[in-house]
Amino acid sequence: MIQKNPNIGLHQYEKKRHGADQLPFAVYRSKIPQGFTYYPMHWHEEMEILYVEEGMLTLMVNGQKYTAEAGKFYVVSPGMIHAMEEIPGEHAVYYNVLFHLNFLMSKEDEDHLNESLLHPLLFGTKHFQVESFMSKEEKKEVLHTIKSLISYREQQEEEGIGFLVKSDLFRLLHGLRHTLLTSRDPMIAAGQMERMKKVTNWLLENLTEEITLASAAKFAGYSTSYFSKFFRNYTGTSYLHYFTMLKLEKSRKLLEATDLSAMEIGALCGFQNYSYFIRTFKKHYETTPKQYQMRSREKKRV
Template structure:
């Protein structure tokens, strides 16, 4: 299994193959990457914490993830991951397209369950912990997916699909009420975060984004803090630092160039902010990951 994680706001990467869009990615924060910024995608995702602790945000609610927790992230759900100070968190990303389960079929299961699930209207974003009723049955499904993807024996794809469908049955039975999460504010937030992503290296101001939303500056700042839990300035700075960390991992560009490309015009300020956020300087970070 490969390691693959994106910092883009709307993730569009093909997970697995075109004919079998399912994959499991083992990840560690902060060894693989310092954090995963708020983003969304059309696939369903399960975040299965194996060791350590970290913070998992789903929509506007944050959870302290611990070993054993299973976070259910339906399609279209805004989510992010952060390390807890002094701790690391090892987890598995289990990501799949709903279509591979048969969402295009003209039958009751597709119409009543899979199509609404793909639209984000069937299951709420939830954290399932070891002490919760039904946890062991869901965990067994995840273990089956892991074992099958590891062995890749003939027909393993059928087994994976069966395990996913069984897991969905268990979750729908446990959370039987459709939770409508779409709202004008949520859709506007997606547009705002996409604009921030596309202009990460630019000097984005509150006045620019307020005008983008049709808000006054004071209303925009209150609204953004309410929707994300952090101030606009703090979020933009986090995005810039995440983009810088990605460039430090993926390129051999000079640190000065990385700072300028991600919107930090002063190298000493970039070094100071990077160390404050990730505990090491950009140079130490590169040495730590072997670049």
């Protein structure tokens, strides 16, 4: 039985399970901006493949920014901090393929694949290139495998589907084998990521507070100037923008899921000035909180 790990949500270690213990594999199809405009930093133990079906979006992985384009795939190794955001004026339809490497591990104590690949990936001492540099034929083969994995999205309840999924996952790792890298200064990188994770968790737990850049820097144990650069390097955005987007995403989900008024939800998400909440929400979602809530209720009735 695979150990149950707390998974990551929008900004912390996820509580959402991807797949099941017997088949820790899941495929999600998303749209930007219809579903959301910004998916804040998060991380998980699962390996993730992002395949863009159409359009383009911004992908941030461990502080590196990528323009994810149609027809291309991107690899997020376990534990990597990543985020996705709309490119103004663009749309995107994409798939996330997530799977836990435990699913592929042998139970033998001394297994070459476990020791040379799967354990290093889980422990962060090795990782795949996010944007793979390989030959045209190699990319074609990997894309074929990814599309095969996506096709299982509607078949996960079928008897024996795990054999096909596991077979394609091994084929995927085989196709990516030449893009495997040894992490530089893994202990330092891991320490920095842990510090960033603690900061983002702390921000999530204190959305109702007005947490300044200086306060966040003090919590992280950095000077304000260094923290500002450090934060932007990891997230690709400023501290203020990130914290505001956390609040907005929280408010958007509450507008969808609760009967609280827009004013109450704004206050719960740290917007003490209701007019400012309306302006900020409309700027990012092109509608007011109240209009968004009404549309969500209409969709539920349909």
